[in-house]
Amino acid sequence: MSRIGKQPVALPDGVTASVSGQTIEVKGPKATKSFTATDDVTLEVQDGVVVVTPRGKSKRARQQWGMTRTIVANLVHGAKDVFKKELEIRGVGYRAQMQGNTLKLNLGYSHDVDFDVPEGVTVTAPKPTELVVEGTDKQLVGQVAANIRDWRRPEPYKGKGIRYKGEYIFQKEGKKK
Template sequence: MSRIGKRPVALPSGVTAKIEDGKLVVKGSKGELSMSTSDLIDYKLEAEAITVTPANKSKQARQYWGMQRTLVQNLVDGVTEGFSKVLEITGVGYRAQAQGKKLKLQLGFSHDIDLDVPEGLEVKTPDQTTVEISGIDKQKVGQFAAEIREWRKPEPYKGKGVKYRGEYIFRKEGKKK
């Protein structure tokens, strides 16, 4: 029995949900998100909540149950509050600059890295070593943050690179004489 799946997803005031053409559509103050529904899961729209239950007693339906409930919760959270990730850049000469729908990174390569910001995301650089990514789709925010981090992961000796705010970098001791 899924402990996560058993709990209904509460719909705050101002948020509406409907199921049409095999999609669950959630509208809120920040926008509209949708996801395709699974045949293994039953979605019930109630007055102020969405209940997710397995459609049958198969193992696969029970495996999907908790994940589908979490995906529905992410839709509701996205249209009400949104999601954000903050990246910190450490290293001499490493910097970032947001220019409209582009993000310019200087990470020690012989060239600058110009990344196009995906649709629906907003990127800010309050200073040269901080990148704030925000949007209503949790998957898009996390994916774009991971793509930026992939260019220069933090190294264990000096900690230079791109890391998430609050991420712990295990440090190694340098070479001894």
């Protein structure tokens, strides 16, 4: 039994969901999103909640059960609010700024890094050493934040690089004489 899959997804005020076949469409004040589930699960909307149930007892059906419920919950949350990832930049001379739809990063390379922000995501730089990635699609927000972080991952000796806010980097001891 899936502990996650058993829980119904509550629809908050202002959010509606409709199911047609294996596709669920969630409408809210921030966005309208849809998702097509596999044939291993059944989607139903009952009394203001979305219920996901597996078809059969196969391993794949049980795997899809919890995953589908989580994706539906993310759709509902994204229709009501936005997802947010905060990044911080550490290092001498490392900074970021937005220019239109392009994020300019100075990360110690011989050139500036230009990162084009995809549709559906907004990136802001409240300070030169802070970045905020926001959007209604949880997967896209996380992927954009990870792509930005990949340009200069935090290194373990001085801790320089781009890290998630609150992320702990284990510091290693340097060479000894």
